[in-house]
Amino acid sequence: MTTPERLQLRSEFLDAMSQLVASVTIVTTDGPAGTAGATVSAMTSVSADGDSPTMLVCLHHETTAAPAILANRCFCINVLSADQSDIANVFAGRVPAPNGDKFAAGPFAKMRSGAPGLETALARFDCKLLSDERIGTHHVMIGSVMQVARLGGLPLLYGNRAYQALA
Template structure:
């Protein structure tokens, strides 16, 4: 790929709005988490609902997810930017414990679920494919937790924001 095409692609993608999630895992391969904006529903049909997340191949979370065979996708609320920054590596704690930025509980798989997140999906890893710099992970959602009403944290234009409430007319 040429450098101009790469730069144009990155600039164009920065204009897309995406919800912000923190993907977490815990188990024999360790506890880890990473901020992700590439998350999508794949299907609600089949044995279990399926979703997709993309994790950079160099992220320690990727190796932990592969080793544990599970992950949770925590859909962040608009007021959880500090959590997003912590798991993105923008904010560093002296003790190195990224999980100290929030209150967590274990989902059935053991993956950490963030209290106050709009929703959390506890997933069993189905498959992973390396595409360029990222692993594309497919997960079977075996448990879904939904919090009360709220607005999601969005990422667009290389900045965080929140949507205006959309009401049905």
Template sequence: MATVKVESSNEPLESVDTDAFVGAMRVQAAAVNLVTSNGPGGRTGVTVSAMTSVSAEPPLLLACVNRRSPSVAIIRQNGVFCINALSAEQSELANTFAGRPSSGEPFDFAAADWINITTAAPALVDAVANLDCVIHDIVEAGSHTIFIGRVVGASHRNVKPLVYCDRTYLAPGPLED
């Protein structure tokens, strides 16, 4: 393996200001997911866009949840969570679990149908994908808790996912020629 030498000054670099960072991140398209959990800590769900695979062997993924969310303590206590990738038709469900329901209460599990795949974490019946996980590791970083999960159950459907970009929901489509 080649070694790359990186030259830098000994002066520490300042972080970019928050507004510049948030502005640049706002235009990054991301899939919309519900992170759900159930167990000794209770049942919870929260909408997130920061989710990605970490490793195929073993199958690991991560989900970032704002530490201010009450879901963080519940997921930690339960030791399990399920990533439910939402379809293009499920923006209202995304709003409900983000605490912005147009009707009803936030975290309204009655708004959809749920099953269990492997763990007790609720899996959305008509999600694009369900990734049922046991907690592998937890990392605190800035304002968020990063849950790294070992995937113990998975399912998927071939439907359009819900995407969030520039403060709005979108459905991906083919590029025009």
């Protein structure tokens, strides 16, 4: 495929993908490589069966969170509520973090793995990293769920290139 064709396909792909709606999450980690986190909409369950449930998350290779997760071997997926777009913006780098610390944006507590879990998240999935594969610009990471916490409520969604909420 020639470069103009590839660029056209990429543009069409991104436009079409903008029509999908996804839950907004922040993925966090802590350990020997330090504390890090990023806003992510590419997250899903893989299986509820097996030795433990499994989750999949995709992180851009240029985030500080990706290499930290690889080194720490753990991550927590925090599902944001409809009123937490401010936290999503901080972890996405769209707005400055309070006092330069992303984790000052909300109340966090250590999960079983040691990763920070947002105490006010709709749900938290604390995972041990099982596998990682770099595909294009992203790391596709699969984690074994060690702990789950759930508050419930309405999720923050991302679709049509903007945050959305259920009516």
